[in-house]
Amino acid sequence: MTLRHAILGLLSKWDATGYDIKKEFDDFMSIFWHSHLSQIYPELNKLETEELVTSRLIPQEGKPHKKVYSITDGGIEEITNWVGSPPEIPKIKDSFLMQVFFMDNISVDQVIFQLKYYQGVRQKRLDEMKLTVQEAWKSIKERQTMTPRLLMSSAVLRRGLEQEVQYIKWCEETIQLVEACKSLWDPDASLDSVLPFEEAKDLMEEYFNAAVGLEED
Amino acid sequence: MTLRHAILGLLSKWDATGYDIKKEFDDFMSIFWHSHLSQIYPELNKLETEELVTSRLIPQEGKPHKKVYSITDGGIEEITNWVGSPPEIPKIKDSFLMQVFFMDNISVDQVIFQLKYYQGVRQKRLDEMKLTVQEAWKSIKERQTMTPRLLMSSAVLRRGLEQEVQYIKWCEETIQLVEACKSLWDPDASLDSVLPFEEAKDLMEEYFNAAVGLEED
DNA sequence: AAATGCATGTAATTGGTTACATGATTTC
DNA sequence: GAAATCATGTAACCAATTACATGCATTT
Numbered sequence: 001m002t003l004r005h006a007i008l009g010l011l012s013k014w015d016a017t018g019y020d021i022k023k024e025f026d027d028f029m030s031i032f033w034h035s036h037l038s039q040i041y042p043e044l045n046k047l048e049t050e051e052l053v054t055s056r057l058i059p060q061e062g063k064p065h066k067k068v069y070s071i072t073d074g075g076i077e078e079i080t081n082w083v084g085s086p087p088e089i090p091k092i093k094d095s096f097l098m099q100v101f102f103m104d105n106i107s108v109d110q111v112i113f114q115l116k117y118y119q120g121v122r123q124k125r126l127d128e129m130k131l132t133v134q135e136a137w138k139s140i141k142e143r144q145t146m147t148p149r150l151l152m153s154s155a156v157l158r159r160g161l162e163q164e165v166q167y168i169k170w171c172e173e174t175i176q177l178v179e180a181c182k183s184l185w186d187p188d189a190s191l192d193s194v195l196p197f198e199e200a201k202d203l204m205e206e207y208f209n210a211a212v213g214l215e216e217d
Numbered sequence: 218m219t220l221r222h223a224i225l226g227l228l229s230k231w232d233a234t235g236y237d238i239k240k241e242f243d244d245f246m247s248i249f250w251h252s253h254l255s256q257i258y259p260e261l262n263k264l265e266t267e268e269l270v271t272s273r274l275i276p277q278e279g280k281p282h283k284k285v286y287s288i289t290d291g292g293i294e295e296i297t298n299w300v301g302s303p304p305e306i307p308k309i310k311d312s313f314l315m316q317v318f319f320m321d322n323i324s325v326d327q328v329i330f331q332l333k334y335y336q337g338v339r340q341k342r343l344d345e346m347k348l349t350v351q352e353a354w355k356s357i358k359e360r361q362t363m364t365p366r367l368l369m370s371s372a373v374l375r376r377g378l379e380q381e382v383q384y385i386k387w388c389e390e391t392i393q394l395v396e397a398c399k400s401l402w403d404p405d406a407s408l409d410s411v412l413p414f415e416e417a418k419d420l421m422e423e424y425f426n427a428a429v430g431l432e433e434d
Numbered sequence: 435a436a437a438t439g440c441a442t443g444t445a446a447t448t449g450g451t452t453a454c455a456t457g458a459t460t461t462c
Numbered sequence: 463g464a465a466a467t468c469a470t471g472t473a474a475c476c477a478a479t480t481a482c483a484t485g486c487a488t489t490t
Contacts, residue, residue, distance in 0.1 A: 001449080002312045009319040019469055032314035039450060041471055062458060064469040080322045087313040087335045089342070095219050096304040097249035101373045102226040104365035105297045111369075118304045125306070133425075146417035148321035148401050152328075154421060155391045156318045162428040166383055174372045184365050200363035204371060208350075211379040218477080236441055256478060258443055279487060281441040 003043050004052075006033050008079040011053060011071040013149070018044055018067070028132065028153070031160035044069055052078055100174075108185040111178055119171035126164035133157055170211075177207045220260050221269075223250050225296040228270060228288040230366070235261055235284070245349065245370070248377035261286060269295055317391075325402040328395055336388035343381035350374055387428075394424045 006029070010021055018040045025035055044067075047053045052075035058066040071079075096118055103111045136157065140150060180203050183194040223246070227238055235257045242252055261284075264270045269292035275283040288296075313335055320328045353374065357367060397420050400411040 002310075002315065003449080005312075005319075006315060009315070009322075012319070012322060017469075018471090029315075029318070030309075032309055032311040032318065034308050034310070036451065037469090038452080038471080038473095060469090063467095064457075066469070076322075079319065083316050083319045084323050084327050084331070085316075087316060087331060087338065089338055090311055090313065091251050092247075092249055093219075093251070094249040094307055095222075096307065097373050097376060098219065098223060098226065098246075099300050099302075099304060100369055100376075101246070101249065102222075102229070102296065102300045103369045105226075105229060105293075106301050110301050114301070114304060121304070121306055141418070144414050146398070146401060146412070146414055146421070148325075151395070151398055151401060151417075151421075152317055152320045154425075155394065156314050158425055158428055159314060159317075159387050161425075162383065162387065165429050166379065170376050170379065177372065178368070181363070181368055184363060184368060195363070197361050197363055200368075201358070204363070204368075208371075208375055208378075211375055212382050220477085234441075235443090253479065254441090255443080255445095255480080277441090279440095281485075283441070 002033075003035055003039065004047060005079060005082045006035070007040070007043060007047065008052060008071060008075050009083075011069055012076060012079050015068050015070045017069065028157075031129075031156060031163075047075070050074075108178060108182050111185075112175055115171050115175045115178070119168055119175075122164055122167050122171065126161070126168065129157070129161055129164060133161065173207060173210055177203060219250075220252055220256065221264060222296060222299045223252070224257070224260060224264065225269060225288060225292050226300075228286055229293060229296050232285050232287045234286065245374075248346075248373060248380075264292070267291075325395060325399050328402075329392055332388050332392045332395070336385055336392075339381055339384050339388065343378070343385065346374070346378055346381060350378065390424060390427055394420060 006025070007021055010016060010024055014020075016024070018037060021040055021044075022035070022037050025033055025040075044053065044055075048055060048069075051072055053069045053071055055067050055069045058068055060066060099114065103114070106114075136154070140146070181195060181200055184200070186194055223242070224238060227233060227241055233241070235254060238257055238261075239252070239254050242250055261270065261272075265272055265286075268289055270286045270288055272284050272286045275285055277283060316331065320331070323331075353371070357363070398412060398417055401417070403411055405411075
């Protein structure tokens with residue numbers, strides 16, 4: 001039940017229609033949230049009956065009317081309370097990592113293909129994000145003003161960027177590891193002509209230490 | 218609809234009860250998946266009617282009976298197909314990042330408190346994970362064998378670890394940035410006695426470059 | 435005496451996705 | 463001529479969470 005906070009948060013800054021909110025979700029906020037119009041519209045109605053927001057109709061020519069929402073004092077109270085409330089531990093669902101986890105069921109070539117493909121998908125996302133940052137950065141430099149608003153949204157943006165950068169790097173390093181350990185997938189890996197354990201161990205240790213110190217014997 | 222694949226993936230390795238599956242989700246697999254028993258049991262029944270798994274009852278003394286599930290050939294086909302299918306772009310929901318995004322609504326002190334608190338939560342998770350890695354690592358070294366199964370699950374573990382490490386680092390660096398820009402939250406920030414724009418700009422540039430090159434003019 | 439673990443499930447509710455419905459304007 | 467954008471919504475369906483229900487054994 002955090003959709004309401006996503007909406008109230010946005011409305012604490014600007015008045016907006018359901019359609020505007022959806023665009024904001026898909027654009028900047030996509031780093032941490034998403035939703036469908038068919039969920040946003042009913043939620044806005046609920047918020048209105050709870051008197052956390054108000055709306056007014058704005059007729060337009062050639063286009064459908066707009067229903068512009070504004071936040072109320074009650075809404076402001078709700079959102080500030082929520083922002084200051086204890087953060088929850090995120091419950092992750094990363095279906096790609098799950099695929100990786102079960103990739104001993106497919107061939108090495110398929111494994112490498114999947115990792116490369118996903119790396120590409122992530123790279124595309126990163127490129128798009130970089131454009132967003134550059135635009136945001138440009139407008140900040142033009143306006144010559146820094147505000148808490150700008151600061152905190154930049155922090156979120158940076159987090160989004162580095163998340164992509166890191167996932168891409170992980171793909172790269174994992175591809176390398178899999179390629180080095182290719183022979184483990186051989187059907188007759190029991191004949192230990194393939195990859196001696198010690199070698200695999202060293203490769204794995206290097207792979208782990210590239211990201212994080214294991215700090216044990 | 219990926220819960221079915223989480224279950225089938227596990228059953229492609231060992232026979233298990235719904236209760237076992239839940240424990241595996243909460244333990245190792247928590248890096249990328251989670252679910253409730255009340256969702257797992259019905260899903261297992263569905264999988265059985267679709268003949269992707271079979272079950273047998275094992276009576277026990279003093280404890281309730283066990284319903285142990287095994288994967289069928291059809292189930293194996295389903296899971297291998299899925300593992301090799303095009304990965305989907307993850308739709309993130311990170312409510313903490315959303316809180317951060319809207320933290321211009323609360324005081325600097327509260328902002329710093331929230332970031333520190335969350336850093337602690339993540340640190341705890343990291344510590345737990347490190348124990349898991351060390352145990353896994355120990356048993357690998359004892360058995361002196363490396364398999365695709367072990368390799369791919371280690372890759373996922375490393376991803377989980379580095380995710381935590383990085384989030385913690387981000388918290389740290391963001392706390393530093395916020396502390397350096399504290400005066401922006403002053404009510405009379407209009408009097409530009411507070412933090413000159415150029416200084417803020419430099420701090421921000423440093424903050425971004427610590428994680429990712431902006432590579433523009 | 436109370437809480438946790440083992441082990442199964444159902445029922446009710448909320449959250450989220452996909453499909454349907456409308457209709458003018460602009461871009462490809 | 464088709465697709466996308468603007469702008470609102472409803473209905474049906476699927477996924478996920480919370481609550482309810484049972485019951486014995488062990489740990490605190």
